[in-house]
Amino acid sequence: MSVMSKCILLMGVAVTNPISAAPLQVRLAAPNKRVDLPGPREGEARYWNKDYLVTFQHDASPDQPAVTIYDRDGSEVGTATVWPDGSKEVIINGAAITEERQIIVSGGAMDDKGAVAYFIATVNGSGKLDGLLRTNPFVPKRICAAPDGSIWAVGFDREVDEGHSHEDYALLRHLNFDHKVRETLIPRSTLQLPSSVYPGGGTEIRCNSREVAIYTGDDDEWITYDYRAKKVSYWKLPAFEKSEAQITGIALAETGAVYATIKKSGDMSIGLYQLKLSNGGIGEWIPVPGTVAPLNQSRVGILLGVDGNNLVYQASYNEWEQMSKQTLSFARVPATNTN
Secondary structure, three states: OOOOOOEEEEOOEEEEOOOOOOOOOEOOOOOOEEEEEEOOOOOEEEEEEOOEEEEEEOEOOOOOOOEEEEOOOOOEEEEEOOOOOOOOEEEEEEEEEOOOOOEEEEEEEEOOOOOEEEEEEEEOOOOOEEEEEEOOOEEEEEEEEOOOOOEEEEEEEEOOOOOOEOOOOEEEEEEEOOOEEEEEEEEHHHHOOOOOOOOOOOOEEEEOOOEEEEEEOOOOEEEEEEOOOOEEEEEEOOOOOOOOEEEEEEEEOOOOOEEEEEEEOOOOEEEEEEEEEOOOOEEEEEEOOOOOEEHHHOOOOEEEEEEOOEEEEEOOOOHHHHHHEEEEEEEEOOEOOOO
């Protein structure tokens, strides 16, 4: 399918705003599978990645796993203790699974002199660090693994002396452990991203077989990079007042469709939305019919990711329930004929 687009050449990368080919107004089928898992621990992030639920603790420990992996049946199938030698404190920013089912993690480690080493690391079958790639001055926030085994990271550069971030840096890095940095993409100053200097709260990265995508919650942006075409596309999303609305989960399907669960404080509702991307670089969240409901009656509370043709989500948004268990639902999103 040919897509009309406006194209600008940027540092060897074409920047476009194509019209999304993904159909809108989908309908969520009834769940075809449900699985019970232990509820999130305090300070834990979790999402669905390549057939697995990936969970990670922000504050790592030298003697406790920071990353735990569960399969579709709710069984624990892997853990990772993340504590580089000589560390006094370790922070985990992200975790992911490669095509070979290897755990990778991103974060920073401080030694007893206060020096911080930022890193992306692989984990061996025993749950220990196997390879460590130091990324200073780049601070990797979130990571995902591409089909070719390489790693994509969204983050920012930090000044060595002054301890704050550069105003101008590449938002996206493409790395592997053989050749280190393969590409640096999406210069912040060139795209003139507003608001925050670095990607902070709510920043996420997702990969499929065709593209890597970034959601920046502080700036309300959706940015994609097409591997083969080497094109960066950028859309401005509706600005959310964080006190009024919050994205509780976001997912990129293999088709390129983007879904999110959005909690709105005004009417105390939560539900599933699909992102409509326009040719003018503007995105709009469209509610999926039948999924938006009051918080205490939620059908789709927290979207965790995509598993084949299914969305994986927690139906309930009962925060007390989350402390004891989490029930994952798997449901197809077949499209209707409307756009």
